[in-house]
Amino acid sequence: MKNEIRVFCPATIANVSCGFDVLGVALDSVGDEMVIRKTTKKGITITKLEGQDLPLETHKNVAGVAGLALLAATDYSGGFEIEIYKNIKAGSGIGSSAASSTGAVWAMNQLLGKPFSNLELVQFSMKGEELASGVQHADNVAPAIFGGFTLVRSYNPLDIIKINTPKELYATVIHPQIEIKTSDSRKILKTTISLADGIKQWGNVGGLIAGLYTEDYDLIGRSLQDYIIEPIRSILIPAFDNVKSASLEAGALGCGISGSGPSIFALSKGKENAKKVANAMQDIYNKVGIPYDIHVSRVNLEGVKVIK
Amino acid sequence: MKNEIRVFCPATIANVSCGFDVLGVALDSVGDEMVIRKTTKKGITITKLEGQDLPLETHKNVAGVAGLALLAATDYSGGFEIEIYKNIKAGSGIGSSAASSTGAVWAMNQLLGKPFSNLELVQFSMKGEELASGVQHADNVAPAIFGGFTLVRSYNPLDIIKINTPKELYATVIHPQIEIKTSDSRKILKTTISLADGIKQWGNVGGLIAGLYTEDYDLIGRSLQDYIIEPIRSILIPAFDNVKSASLEAGALGCGISGSGPSIFALSKGKENAKKVANAMQDIYNKVGIPYDIHVSRVNLEGVKVIK
Structure with a gap:
């Protein structure tokens, strides 16, 4: 050994x-x-x-x-x-x-x-x-x-x-160079949520799991929505809404906060799409003048x- | 035509x-x-x-x-x-x-x-x-x-x-002869839930969907849990806790309220198990003296x- x-x-x-x-x-x-x-x-x-x-x-x-x-x-x-x-x-x-x-x-x-x-x-x-x-x-x-x-x-x-995990799934991750501690980003969350938002959330979890098993990329994309955490945490991330909308316009299946942030992730079908999304994300931070790291990776x- | x-x-x-x-x-x-x-x-x-x-x-x-x-x-x-x-x-x-x-x-x-x-x-x-x-x-x-x-x-x-839908999935449903209107049973629900219960719930939705796709009956059973609605609505259903525990003891994968009740359902692997669960459910209502209808059915x- x-x-x-x-x-x-x-x-x-x-x-x-x-x-x-x-x-x-x-x-x-x-x-x-x-x-x-x-x-x-x-x-x-x-x-x-x-x-x-x-x-x-x-x-x-x-x-x-x-x-x-x-x-x-x-x-x-x-x-x-x-x-x-x-x-x-x-x-x-x-x-x-x-x-x-x-x-x-x-x-x-x-x-x-x-x-x-x-x-x-x-x-x-x-x-x-x-x-x-x-x-x-x-x-x-x-x-x-x-x-x-x-x-x-x-x-x-x-x-x-x-x-x-569908084989053609690629992630794009952009990391704006600000630090948010996980412990801090948990503190701003509310301890209660509305039942209506809960229903939307578990509908999407179900949809995402179904999409992953059936390798239905469109369903995966439709399910990548967060009604509970993203609206609160995204305010800590510079230009989040712009990065998200630019990613979706560039062809991402979905886009959201990676973990407790500040990194933003997008999932795409195929490496070429994931690269286009990377370009769109970078354009936003280049304009705003925020330094960043960017990664494109197949799902491991x-x-x-x-x-x- | x-x-x-x-x-x-x-x-x-x-x-x-x-x-x-x-x-x-x-x-x-x-x-x-x-x-x-x-x-x-x-x-x-x-x-x-x-x-x-x-x-x-x-x-x-x-x-x-x-x-x-x-x-x-x-x-x-x-x-x-x-x-x-x-x-x-x-x-x-x-x-x-x-x-x-x-x-x-x-x-x-x-x-x-x-x-x-x-x-x-x-x-x-x-x-x-x-x-x-x-x-x-x-x-x-x-x-x-x-x-x-x-x-x-x-x-x-x-x-x-x-x-x-896995082929061997059978349902047992017992209907105690009391009427609960859907509109009434919605009124008693709270409009907010704790984030902690929400997390458990969407974990179980994800687990149930995964179990259905992989035909993992044990995972289906582990996922059939409701932390949000059942604790509130079950108080309207006579002997709910007894029926549930008797069903699980008889081999049901899981047991809960059907829709807004008062029917109680259980899912089982195979018709024989579903029949055993039916017997266990009936025993409870026979003892308590509540009239009921009971059904055993394959999933359609x-x-x-x-x-x-």
């Missing part, structure tokens, strides 16, 4: 418009890399962290905390060293913390001979999410572990469903994976 | 636990019969109505009102006679009004050479639902027209999705259909 592996840890889009706290999807060409190495020394040591200014102390790092949760569930007598090469910016809204925590536990599970199920790996990773945002949410870590689209049907007990079907 | 047809008009279960106002499913061996006949005389005449004490006047009868909506959309110069043979009791919560309005418009559409789509037939039928309950809801008429499970993704614009896959 190998003592060291290098893994790709995908960025993820949580919520996906209608599915607040339950839906998520993994990206294929946006993500971090990590090297995980077995050591005879007990515990977890983060030996390298490049690309972002994040804590190296195990207990303060999401990969460390998730890894410790896994270690505590084994009788493995040794430990792990972790190297983290971040490409995903913290606070961008495309699952930066989830990439680190899932990459750590997925790789450790490989090195230990796969004693844990994907569901258990999600549970360990949720400890990292709790450190990052104060909440053990699963909507980023589930797609990072399972790949493709995932549904968190229930949190108690935790029940994750991997949803069929396998989640965290070994590289090289 | 024929001048007269006899049709079976299926009973339907709306809401299906998690899908308030959006989900519905049609039954195969519970329903009304209607005879629809072309006439040279304009307008719609209800010539016979057996089995229930309901108004014969066209404008006061749901089949009449739905039929008039269809007629108004055609340039057909004649009219129709309608005979209605009710087996579904009004106010039972299994789509009595939907059976009559869909049966009328579906049969008229056949006799006119099918000028209208299923979606248009649903829209005509919704006029009948408005007469019956004050609300143009579509969650009973959609499965009666399309068959199987249907999702009303959106009301405005109306968007109906026919969902895959085609909706309203020609008979004889």
Whole structure:
């Protein structure tokens, strides 16, 4: 058995418009890399962290905390060293913390001979999410572990469903260079919603799931609507309405806030459409003068994976 | 082209636990019969109505009102006679009004050479639902027209999705002999819900749709939960909690209120299980001394259909 592996840890889009706290999807060409190495020394040591200014102390790092949760569930007598090469910016809204925590536990599970199920790996990773945002949410870590689209049907007990992902689905993500902390963007949400909006929302969740199984891209697009969270959170994101309408005009199936923002995502059928949407999004931020990162990626079907 | 047809008009279960106002499913061996006949005389005449004490006047009868909506959309110069043979009791919560309005418009559409789509037939039928309950809801008429499970993704614009229906799915429905009017049972609902309950609900809608497409009976069962409507409406239904727990113990995948009640439905895998659930439900009402009707039926896959 190998003592060291290098893994790709995908960025993820949580919520996906209608599915607040339950839906998520993994990206294929946006993500971090990590090297995980077995050591005879007990515990977890983060030996390298490049690309972002994040804590190296195990207990303060999401990969460390998730890894410790896994270690505590084994009788493995040794430990792990972790190297983290971040490409995903913290606070961008495309699952930066989830990439680190899932990459750590997925790789450790490989090195230990796969004693844990994907569901258990999600549970360990949720400890990292709790450190990052104060909440053990699963909507980023589930797609990072399972790949493709995932549904968190229930949190108690935790029940994750991997949803069929149409092959031609591409995501465009634009990240305006402002930071919104997940904890802050949760605070502005109301604790109650109208029943009428709830009905619209679960109608769209049903439509999106049906569209994913039947590979009906038009239905997927019609279902990508959020009556509950987007109207509140979008006010924190510069030029959100312009970016959204430009994306839809450029041919996107749908467009919304990625996770708690500030990144905005769009889904398109085919890479060419996704690129057109990227151009339309960039045009808006170029005009407004807001610096941004932009990504076009196929939906990732396998989640965290070994590289090289 | 024929001048007269006899049709079976299926009973339907709306809401299906998690899908308030959006989900519905049609039954195969519970329903009304209607005879629809072309006439040279304009307008719609209800010539016979057996089995229930309901108004014969066209404008006061749901089949009449739905039929008039269809007629108004055609340039057909004649009219129709309608005979209605009710087996579904009004106010039972299994789509009595939907059976009559869909049966009328579906049969008229056949006799006119099918000028209208299923979606248009649903829209005509919704006029009948408005007469019956004050609300143009579509969650009973959609499965009666399309068959199987249907999702009303959106009301405005109306968007109906026919969902895959696993072949071994059977319904058990028990109707305690008390009447709850749909309009009354809507009044007791709250107009706001907690965001936390909303999240659970759309997680379960997503899970149910995924379970129907993947024919995962266990997932279907886990998803048949209602955190929003059932806790309120179930207090109007005698011994609801006992019937539900007895059904689940007898092997039902899930159990809940059919539409606005008072009927209680359960879904099971296979006819034998559905019969066991029927016995368990009956035992409760026999003990409590409440008269009831009970039905076991496969899920109907085609909706309203020609008979004889």
